[in-house]
Structure formats: C-alpha cells, structure tokens
Amino acid sequence: MLKTQEFTLNMGPQHPATHGVFRLLLHLDGETVVKAEPIMGYLHRGIEKLAESRTYTQVIPYTDRLDYLAAMLNNLGYVQTVEKLMGIEVPERAEYVRVIVSEMSRLASHCLATGAYALDLGAFTGFMFPFREREKLMDMFEMICGSRMTFNYMRIGGVADDLPEEFYPAIKKFLKEFPACVDEYDGLITGNEIFQARTKGVSVLSSKKAIQYGMSGPVLRASGINYDLRKKRPYGVYDKFDFEVPVGENGDCFDRYNCRVLEMRQSHRIIEQALERLQELPEEEPLNAKVPKVIKPPKGEVYHEIEGAKGVLGYNVISDGTVNPYRVHVRRPSFINLSLIDEMCRGWKVADVVAIIGSLDIVLGEVDC
Amino acid sequence: MENLFTNLAGSLRAALESTGLPAILTDTSMTMVKLTAILVFILLNALWLVYMERKVAGYIQFRPGPNRVGPKGLLQTTADIGKLMSKEVVIPKQADKVLFLLAPALVFAPPLMVFAVVPFGENMAAIDMNIGLFYFLAVASLSTVIFWMAGWSSNNKYSLLGGMRVVAQMVSYELPLVLSILGVVMITGTLNISEIVRSQQGIWFIFAQPLAFLIFFIAGVAECNRAPFDLAEGESELVAGPFTEYSGMGFAMFFLAEYASALVISFMCAILFLGGWLAPFGMTFIPGWIWMFLKVYLVMFLIMWIRWTYPRIRVDQLMGFGWKVLVPLSLANIFVTGLVMKIFKMLGW
Numbered sequence: 012m013l014k015t016q017e018f019t020l021n022m023g024p025q026h027p028a029t030h031g032v033f034r035l036l037l038h039l040d041g042e043t044v045v046k047a048e049p050i051m052g053y054l055h056r057g058i059e060k061l062a063e064s065r066t067y068t069q070v071i072p073y074t075d076r077l078d079y080l081a082a083m084l085n086n087l088g089y090v091q092t093v094e095k096l097m098g099i100e101v102p103e104r105a106e107y108v109r110v111i112v113s114e115m116s117r118l119a120s121h122c123l124a125t126g127a128y129a130l131d132l133g134a135f136t137g138f139m140f141p142f143r144e145r146e147k148l149m150d151m152f153e154m155i156c157g158s159r160m161t162f163n164y165m166r167i168g169g170v171a172d173d174l175p176e177e178f179y180p181a182i183k184k185f186l187k188e189f190p191a192c193v194d195e196y197d198g199l200i201t202g203n204e205i206f207q208a209r210t211k212g213v214s215v216l217s218s219k220k221a222i223q224y225g226m227s228g229p230v231l232r233a234s235g236i237n238y239d240l241r242k243k244r245p246y247g248v249y250d251k252f253d254f255e256v257p258v259g260e261n262g263d264c265f266d267r268y269n270c271r272v273l274e275m276r277q278s279h280r281i282i283e284q285a286l287e288r289l290q291e292l293p294e295e296e297p298l299n300a301k302v303p304k305v306i307k308p309p310k311g312e313v314y315h316e317i318e319g320a321k322g323v324l325g326y327n328v329i330s331d332g333t334v335n336p337y338r339v340h341v342r343r344p345s346f347i348n349l350s351l352i353d354e355m356c357r358g359w360k361v362a363d364v365v366a367i368i369g370s371l372d373i374v375l376g377e378v379d380c
Numbered sequence: 381m382e383n384l385f386t387n388l389a390g391s392l393r394a395a396l397e398s399t400g401l402p403a404i405l406t407d408t409s410m411t412m413v414k415l416t417a418i419l420v421f422i423l424l425n426a427l428w429l430v431y432m433e434r435k436v437a438g439y440i441q442f443r444p445g446p447n448r449v450g451p452k453g454l455l456q457t458t459a460d461i462g463k464l465m466s467k468e469v470v471i472p473k474q475a476d477k478v479l480f481l482l483a484p485a486l487v488f489a490p491p492l493m494v495f496a497v498v499p500f501g502e503n504m505a506a507i508d509m510n511i512g513l514f515y516f517l518a519v520a521s522l523s524t525v526i527f528w529m530a531g532w533s534s535n536n537k538y539s540l541l542g543g544m545r546v547v548a549q550m551v552s553y554e555l556p557l558v559l560s561i562l563g564v565v566m567i568t569g570t571l572n573i574s575e576i577v578r579s580q581q582g583i584w585f586i587f588a589q590p591l592a593f594l595i596f597f598i599a600g601v602a603e604c605n606r607a608p609f610d611l612a613e614g615e616s617e618l619v620a621g622p623f624t625e626y627s628g629m630g631f632a633m634f635f636l637a638e639y640a641s642a643l644v645i646s647f648m649c650a651i652l653f654l655g656g657w658l659a660p661f662g663m664t665f666i667p668g669w670i671w672m673f674l675k676v677y678l679v680m681f682l683i684m685w686i687r688w689t690y691p692r693i694r695v696d697q698l699m700g701f702g703w704k705v706l707v708p709l710s711l712a713n714i715f716v717t718g719l720v721m722k723i724f725k726m727l728g729w
Contacts, residue, residue, distance in 0.1 A: 020537050042541065042695055131616045133607060133692025139441040205691050300529040339558055361541065362617045362694045 017045060020361070024053045028131050028365040031375030035352070037364065044364060047356040049349060054379040066169060067093055067306040070339060075161035077341060080123050081320035083116035083152075086165035091246060092315040093167050094300075094328040096308045104296045105169040107250040107289040111182075112155065112164060114278040114285070118189075119148045119277070120270045120320035124372040128268055129200045131369040132209050135202040144192050147185055154178045161321040165308055169299030174289075177185040182286065189279050196272060210265035214367045216354045217262060229270040229320025229362040230348045230371055235263035251288070252281050264370040271372070307334055321345045321372055343376040385669065389414070414506040418495045425643055426636040430457040433639075433684050440688045455715065461636075467628035472535060479533035483526050484626065484633035485647050490523040491640035498647050499574050501657045501669030512573035513565065514685075516648065517558055520603065523641060526551040527605075527612060530634070531622035542621025545695055546612040549602060552702030557599035559710035563592040563717040564652050577656030584655040591713045593653040595706055597679075600645035602698070605638065607687035611695055642683055643676070650675035 023034035032053035038046040058077065058115045074085040087109055092102060098365050103111075112353070116134045122145040129137025151157040156164040159314055166169050200206055221234040239256040240314030259266030308330040318326035322344025331337040348371050356364050392413065394407045413659045431446065431454060438445025446453030463723040471477060497512040499505035510513055524546055531543020565571060565587065586593045602609035620626075625632045650656060655674045657668030693701070 018537065020541075027619065042544075129691065133610070133614070133616055134686045135437070137691065139443070143442070181618060199689070200691075203691060205693055208697055209691060209694055357641050360696065362611075362614065362692070362693060365617050 015040065018300050020311045022364065024050075029368060030127065030373055031378075033368075033369070033373065033375050033378065035356075035364065037356075037361070039361065042360045044359055045359065046366065047084040047353045049282065049352050051349075051375070051378050054375045056380070057206070059236060059339055059341060063338055064335060066334045069335060070336065071162065071165065071167075072163045072293075074341075075163055076376055077380060078120070078321060078324075078345065079160055079318065080367065080374050081116040081120035081160050082160065083112045083164065084120075084319045084324060086162060088249075088315065088324045088326050090165045090167050090320065091317065092313055092328050093306070095307065096311060096313040096328055096330060097167075097306070097317050099168050099302060101169055101237045101247075101300050102297050103248070104289065104292050105298045107285050108170050108174060110248060110252075110259045110285040111174075111248060111282055111289065112152075112162075112170075114282045115148055115151065115182075118275055118278050118282075119145050120154075120372075121275050122148070124271050124369075125196055125200065125226045125268070125275075128366075128369040128372075129206075132206060134200065134203070134206070137196075137206075140195055140199060144185075144189065146180075147210065150186065151181050154181065166299065166302075168302035169297070173298055179286075179290075182282070186279060186283055186286070190276065192274055193272060193279075195362070202270060203274060203379070207265060209223050209332065209362075209366060210261055210268060212236075212261070212364050213264040214370070215263045216259060216351070216355065220351065220354075221262065224351050225347050226322070226351070228319065228345050228348065230267055230322065232256065233259035233266035233270045235260055236291070236321045238375065239255075240316060240323060246317055248285075252284050254280050263367050264366050265372040267372075293367050305334060307332065316342065319344055321374065321377065322348055331353070341380060343380055345371075345375075349373055349378060358378070381504075384667065387502065390581065390685055391679060404522075411506070415496070421500075422492060422495060422640055423636070425455045426639040427461070429639040429643065429680065430460075430636070432680075433687075434679065436684045437688050440685070454688040458710060461632055464632040469630055470625075470627045472625050476533035476535065479529050480625075481630075483530035483533065484630040484677050486529075487523065487526050487633050487637040488640060490519050490526070491644045493519045494644045495647075497573060498644075498651070499656065500579065500583060500706065501667070501672055503574075505542040506655075508572070508574055510644075511571045513561065513571040516573070516644075517554075519560070520641075520644060521550060521554050524636075526593045527622050530626070534622065534625040536625050538618045538620070539622050539625045540626070542612045542614070545614070545618075546605070546622065548699060549605070549609065549611060549702075550696070552699050553599045553602040556595050556702060556706035556710045557603060558597065559707065559714060560592040560595035561652060562576070562710075563713050566714070566717050566721065573651055576649055577658065580655040584653065584658075584660075586653040589653065589713070589717070591709060593649070595713070596652065597649060597682075599662070599702075599706060600649065601683060601686065602610065602702070604641040604645050606642060606683055608690040608693045609698060610687075610692060611698060614692060616692075642680065646676045646683065649679045654679070669710050716726050 017038055017040055020037045020039055021034065022037055023029040024032040026267030027104055029035065034050040036048040036050060037044055058073045061073060071086055071089060074089045075082040077085045122141040125140040126141035152162060153159050154177055156162045156171060218234040218235050218236050221231050235258060237256055237258050254277045255272050257277065259270050310330055310332040312329045314325060314327045316323050324341065324344055327340040328336050329338040347362065355367050393406065393410055396409060431634065435445040446456035449455045449459045471480060494516050496506050497509045497515055527546040528543045531539045564576060564585050566574050570576060605612050623631055626634060650672060659666060659668065659671050688720045
C-alpha cells in the first residue's frame, strides 16, 4: 500500500500572489488543498488606535493608508461619518467633486484588481493593459491633489481644493477612450478560453453563505445578490445618477472578476453624469461648508457606511465632546470578505488558491488596518 | 551562397588532409570544429532570443522593451548574464549539494545533444544519423530528469511541487509528441531527419499532416515548459518552481536552457512540417540555410506570441488535455494517415 502524507506549505508572507504581506498556511495532499489557515497582521499599524490621539481632521491621512488602492473612498467614508455626527450639510458642488474622485478611485482599484487577476493566472500582458488606464487615473489624481496614492483630499465639510483647469480636458479624454479599453480587457482576458477554464465554476460561493459571512461588494453581488449601497441607501448625491448594479449568477471566480469589469463601465457612466452636472453649477458656489475652526463634535456615536471598491466600508466614530475622537472603528470589507477563505479553498488546487485570493481582491492595508 | 558552410567545411577538411595528418585525426578535428560551431550558435541564439522575447513582449504590451544597453538595447542580455555571473552562488543548507550543482551544469546537455543531428541546411548536419528522429525523441525528454533533479535537491517545497509538475507534464506530453511524428514517419518511411526534409519537395507536411503539426506544436510547447504550459515555473503559484533556490549563474543556466530547448522545438517544427531548408514558391535565390532560420524564427515568434497572450493552464487541466484530447487525436491521425496511404497505394499513386 502506498502511504501518502499531508504536507504544509507556507504561502506568504512574501509570495508574489498574495497581494501583499498575507500568509496562507496550506495543508496539501499532493496539490489539493485540505485546509487553508489565513495568518494576517503583518501590516498592522494600529490605525484605529492612532486615530484616538489625533484631531478629527488629522485622521483623514490615516484613512488613506487603509485601502491604499482606492484611497478617495476611504476619505469619503470617514468625512461623511464625521459630517453625520456634526450634522454638516455639504455644498452641492463639493458633492459632485467627491463623486467624481470617488468613482475614479473605484476605477483605479478595479483596474488593478482586473490586471492583477490576469497576472495571478499567468497572463502578463493582461496585467499591463488595465495598468495603462490606472496610470492615466493616477496622473489625474496628481493634478487634483498632488499625490498619486495617498490623497488626503477630502475635508470635513467639503474638499481640499477645487478641481484644476487641466483636469477637465484630461478626464474628458479619458472618458472618451475608456469604454474601448474595457472592451479590450474583455477581449484579452474575459473572453480567453484558458481564463474561463481557470475561473468558471471555481470556488462557488452560495448567496446564503455570502450573506451569513457578511460579504459585500463585488464578492456578494457575484453570488447573485443585488446589494449596492449607492442604490439601496444612497449617500451624498448618488440618488441623482442613472446607473445599474451588475449582478453575477454563479458566485464563482469568474463572476467575481466579471462583476468588477462590469462595474467599471457603470463607474464610467457615473463620472460622465457627475462631470456634466458639476459644470452646470456656477463656479462661485463654495466647495466647503461652514465648519468651525476647531472641530469638536457633540458627544455621541455614529455609524456610517458607503460602498467602497471592495465592499461595504463602514466607519464607527464615538465622540466624547473633545477635539480627539474617543474611538474610531472601521468595518473593512477586505477583512470580512477574507473570512471564508478556508472553506473556499478546500478541495481546490494550489493554482486555484491564487485564483480565489485574486477574485476576492483583498488589499492588505485594509485587512490588517 | 547556398553551399557557403559546406564549402567552408570542405576546404577546411582539404587543408587538414594536405598537412598529412592521419584520417582519424582529421575526422575528429572536423567533428570538434562542427560541434564548437553549434555550441557557439546555440549560446548566441539563446542570448539573442532572450532579447527578442523582451522586445516582442514590449511590442505586445505597448512599451519599448530593453533599449539602453548597447545599440537598441542589444547588449542587455549580455549585461544581465554578466551580472548573474558575478553573483554569489547560494547553496541552501539542507540541499543535496552534488545534485543541486549538477542540475544547472547538465541542463544545457539535452538541447546541445539534439543539435548534433539537426541539419541547419542541405548537408549541414554535424552527424547525419539514420535514426536521427528517434535520437531526438530519446534525448529531448532527458531534460525532465534534470528539472526533477533541481526540484528534488533544493529541498524546498515549492521546488518539489515544481519538480513533480515537470514529471507529470513530461509523461502526459511525451506521448502525443511521439505519436504526432509517427504520421510523418509513416509517409516518409525514414527516421533520418535530412531524408524527411528531402521528401517534402512535393508538399510540406504541415499541409499533408495539419493535425499532426498542431499536436506536435502544442506538445512541443508543453515539452519546453513555455506558457501556457509553464506550470513547472508557475511564478504566481510556485514562485519559480524547481529554480526557486538557484541564484547567480545557476539560475542563468536554467534561464538560457529554456530558450535552447524552445529553439530545438522550433527547429523540429521547421524540419518536420515546414519543409526545413526547402524554399517555398521556388525562391531558391535565397540560400536554404536562410530559409531554415526564417522558418525557425517564425515558429519561435509564434511561441512567444502565445506566451504573452495566454494565461497559465491548471495542472489537472493540463493532464486532462494531454490524455483526453491530444493522445486520442494523435492516434486518430495515425489511423487516418494509414488509411489514406493504403487507399493511395490501391489507386496506384
């Protein structure tokens, strides 16, 4: 009788396909995964604790470092939470600017997710194409706030600065080119026979399980649940836009990937509409609400959530009436989406583990916080 | 021009004979000269192919590729190899030292041995063996053992998994590779590579045996571990597979050997199916050996094009594809070839 032995493989913390310093302890039977233990915390910086000793405005740059691939959305979630706590009304013009930059951030994040997913499956050229567009987005962010990754652009009550003159032609050019670029991704990656063989039917996540584990974002929608906070509980001015929520059917890796690609097209639509309305507004209109010089929210607790690039991004802020928040807690979608990784990986091959992690689109800054 | 190299060899032989050396010495030195020429040719080609691959990749990915070192970046690979040579060779503590060092030293041997029988043009094979094709099949699959040696001796789990994959891949793809060639052998009735090329005077075998060409090409790409069959290396899963622990020149040897074996497959494709040195449309004013290179590089470009377009296939899909698709298809090809030959014979063609 042949005796087989289970063996363990440390995937990470330094591994090309774990999207950062994430470690997965795999118990393997040959190449088949018997058990997968996620080990995280390599990028823990204690952002929530740090926030307690900073003023409300000083917390904003820390939120950039959560999901550093879609930092504008983190900014947005935090400032809206504090505004909710203080009851601040944000001027309409600032709202549109916020929508534009947030959706650009979502595009940038999804571009990276799409490209990195192709790379995870071994298609290097599939990685380069979305990165070309991501690069253009980063250039535009640089025009807006001087930074390419960590923006610190939003302020409590508005945004830091007006959109610069040179931004408008750049974004218009980008919007014109972008749909053709997404078609290109569809041709190169989505439609590829091997890509579909690698992703279709792999690691199916049932809608019931997805809800039970609090999954959100494209991961949840791929399982067939139409839940997008921009539609379900619109915040800011999102109720004024015409867009659809792409929903998957099977909840497999392919659907999770495809949801993101389809969402890119919707984000493109939102930016187009927001830009149009923004330019209709008179330019004299302020970009900031009247906010006291020292931000001292009243005693109380508030929870606010927005639709981040990876899922529902929630901020829970407790104020004790001083200049520093008493407690800031972040509901990080990447972390929660990762909670089922063991069950999702079981019975699949090592190569599939890479595909599964990629399809969850985690970012370690957010997982470890 | 056509006989440039054969004339060179002839005059060299004449010069040697005129010095009054014994025949055996003349033969030995002639063989040595030929083999040295092949060695230089392959090593230069490997260098050039790395550069070409990067340029092709650059072109596909709308970026310039290497363009800093030397004119148009031509010296980039040379510089890279120079850098790798100057690096320390790190041997892991737990590694099997002998095997670990032997593997990169041996990895060039199989492709080099194959080239001994490959004709670069009319009468341009170093050794015109009458079982050349058989020899090619026997020697080419040896590289699997070397990859397995590297994977096993590194004592690293990623290397081990990579080594396992190499062996599994070889078992599944060697068979369709051999079976696809069988159609050609049946038509020509010879295992001599030069004879096979000569018998394509009438029709190239890519037209007579299109299915066999496809199977041979796919199995060949799998055989030399190129994408989408680069499972052994599989950098997004296995870091670098069997080569994970290699550094410096050890790594460079594997790196260059990959191109040497890809070159072998390209040569075989050109010889068996694309008419070798035969000129198409009677364009004989271009020498045969140039035609040979053009065809080889066409196949090479195809391999690169595929690599930079497709994702990697999964290990069970790879085996399934080999056993369930390629093997039955190649068997069917043999059957149909036999049938057609029989019918032709009955019709008296």
